[in-house]
Amino acid sequence: MPTDSGTHAAPPLVELENVAKTYAVRQGSIRRSADSVHAVAGVSLSIGANEAVGIVGESGCGKSTLARMVLRLLNPSAGNLRFKGTEYGEMSRAEVQEFRSTVQAVFQDPYSSLNPRMRVADIISEPLRSTPGMTRKARRSRALEMLDSVGMPALAADGYPHQFSGGQRQRIAIARALVSEPALIILDEPTASLDVSIRAQILNLFNKLRQEFGVSYLAISHDLSMIRHLCDRVSVMYLGRIVEESSNEHFYENPLHPYARGLLGSLLMPLAEGQAPQDPMPGEPPSAVNIQPGCSFHPRCDSAFVLCSSDTPELAFRLGCEADQVTACHLYEKAEVQPTELGGRKQ
């Protein structure tokens, strides 16, 4: 479980504290900064060892920006990110090295994330090239091991990416992420480009790898059914903010925030016997330019009332929340007592 830093000996793998990312919108011939986009507006999150955290939300909610900051591919505009207790900006060279082998990523599109001119074995073993004292032969045998653990035949090692289907390529990308024995893998929409039958195979693979290697996942997705079967905790993002956070069970069984309910209601499931089709949630995923005051969801919200357009609700334990749940909605009155399970979350 996530714990407040300091109360336990081992800090979480990755910890985010009020992380924000703002982009300037430039306009006109002199490119003056006309506006700013608050892609991520103050997110706190922690991922512990052998824990799977899911972030769900529509496109443009900032979830991929968040993932890129966690991966150190982007610098935050504000807030702190820590890796095993060390600030991202204060890592030594050795720590950065350690970070890079500890935190890996699997991206959405296995067509563009694999170099078409490299053989599969070389793709998989490339992260090991910076490991001192590792021979070519040793790297190759590691690559073969990885192929085996993702359920691909050893024969695949000498093929090129174009010879494989989307599901197979995604397995190759997963093998590459696993080869440096990471503790955390960032999954950015890892099943979005896959077919239904293959998607189930890949999800099973993620769960199997978690049991075998004890890796943690930070899964970014709008696919709520994937998150259901993969993650222990779920955070719902809307316009750069987390609007609800809870355990897997309580997110799916007791969603509170109207946006969380809307997202779950938009999910199309076959064989909903006798179930009346849901009405779609109104409105478009909004743009993060010119965010209106108040709750960012209120223009789309059926239950919005006066307070919603003036006052931003904070993410907090509220009446109606389960012990491991926090939500940011005025419909639920803030409760006095902070549950212990959340360990004094800051926000």
Next chain:
Amino acid sequence: MSTPLLDVRDLKTVFGTDSNPVAAVDGVSFSVDSGQSLGIIGESGSGKSVTAFSILRLLSSPGRVVSGSIRFEGEDVLALSPREMSRLRGRKLSMILQDPMASLNPVFRVGYQIEEAIRFAADGEKISRAQARERSEQLLRMVRIPEPSIRARQYPHQMSGGMRQRVVSAIALAGNPRLLIADEPTTSLDVTTQLQFLDLVSELRASLGFALIFISHDLGVIERVCDRVAVMYAGRLVESGPVAEVFRDPAHPYTRGLLQSAPDISKRVPVLDSIKGQPPDPRTWPAGCRFAARCPDQMDVCLQAYPDVTVVAAGSTSTVREVACWLHPEVATGTHAD
């Protein structure tokens, strides 16, 4: 029985060279009645998009239809000259493709692009600028784009994905099509916008009365918009019938597998059901049933010969259920058909 709006018989579309052909679609037959909506479901590589592109005659070389027939309103589509074909497309026969950004021209305002389609659909008839503008705003309003006069002056990049796909639909509907072919139009959309878009398509179909072929790999999407579903696997149709019946009681093991691998969110399970293995390689289709290698109900006969399409529940074009599986052989002799 009246002739269906679209009738596809034994369609075979191949890629590759003459000496080494690869049959992406290998003997597919189905028909769509006026106003009906047919969902074609299948995994990537099953031939569902190639089927659509064959009907539209938009296959790019080396893809070509080598046998079979495609009749649209009784007319042989494959016999039309390229000129006649392009008169059909964008008018009676229209399409929406997967990626709206690729369907729209980034350097023209969306209003101009809709007007272009309106002028094309008018077939040489003179349309004034004001008329075209009015009609394009009307189309934008029809696909529920708020403030159409402002939106028409915007470029595609200024719109969200859902909005762009609605612009593409407005263009597709400019010619009052009788048949709209939508190839995975919601794949690039969010779940929330997807649902809005699907309901919009259903409403437009109800009000304008066009028939729809909706291609998707998502069972839930097909269920939401279609009356009938055809399941494709490895270049063949393995099952077809009314959506509700097929999903409730699938006759083909592949359909059953698909339904089982759609994750259920009502509870968390450690291991999801999945169909084992991979679809076969189109360069070397197996001799027997193409699903046999992955099939839990595999029998000897499955490996030897491809099962014929048999009627499991007789009915009209909208109610008939057909399946191609050796588990349903009793009607193969034709005794069951009425």
